[in-house]
Amino acid sequence: MLEVSKLNKFYGQNHAVDDLNFTVASGEILCLLGANGAGKTTTLNMLLGFIKPDSGHAVLDGVDMYHQRADCREQMMYIPENVHLYPSFTAVENITYLAELAGVKVIESDIKDVLIRTGITETQLVRKVGGFSKGMRQKVAIAFALLKHAKLVLMDEPTSGLDPVATQEFIEVVKTIKERGTAVLIVTHDLLCAHQLADQIGIMSHGQLKQLIKNDGLTLPNLTEQYFNQFSA
Structure with missing residues (x-):
């Protein structure tokens, strides 16, 4: 590859x-x-x-x-040492926006499924990512990499x-x-x-x-x- x-x-x-x-x-x-x-x-x-x-x-x-x-x-997908997301958005909202910028077509149900697969809980799905730890922000970035294929x-x-x-x-x-x-x-x-x-x-x-x-x-x-x-x- x-x-x-x-x-x-x-x-x-x-x-x-x-x-x-x-x-x-x-x-x-x-x-x-x-x-x-x-x-x-x-x-x-x-x-x-x-x-x-x-x-x-x-x-x-x-x-x-x-x-x-x-x-x-x-x-390609780059995941830096510290993943920067929009703190006032939820994980779903962040991926939705990033996907739009990248021209990647995604639907909300798929975003939620992949986030849960990477370890984001149902409760965390509705939280703003401003309170996420470094590891949680990484999971959001990895979820986007999966959705981006x-x-x-x-x-x-x-x-x-x-x-x-x-x-x-x-x-x-x-x-x-x-x-x-x-x-x-x-x-x-x-x-x-x-x-x-x-x-x-x-x-x-x-x-x-x-x-x-x-x-x-x-x-x-x-x-x-x-x-x-x-x-x-």
Whole structure:
């Protein structure tokens, strides 16, 4: 679904992203781990079109993400570290408005069904989202991604600031996106979340993808050891 090849970005003499290559298949989750300055956020910003790469390619379902940006944008969903919604609207009203802006046709009953599927309760459906926690706002964004039928969902530090219960709820909700066949790329510092959620785990350091690990039989202690080996290299 997502193919990234030979992606590079320079800031002066700093090689922020160095010849990056990876793929994320439909129904697959890739978590990118790395210390601050490893190149994770720059990679995410290039895929989002916020900054232009100096060279390389990114293709979403056969469509060039840089030469056919508008077509790709319709197939993507970005969930930032802190999801911003209209605080005086309910979750249903927020999604209705966002769907109208995006040209996505939805009906209220479908919105409610998907919100409940992502963990928003009947009582919370009628509350203004100004009182929602970070985890609840994320659930609204994920519900919109499901309604939008996004082919690719990009997330930036989604578990930052979440307590253990909210983190586990987040993991279970993201699995609903995976089950729909969506490709998911998560930039995170959270090794436990990556271990519980990802199909692939990429470890970045100094702009390079040092390791790309299949999360099949991988133990958390082994992942932690491999991560810190790259961090200290």
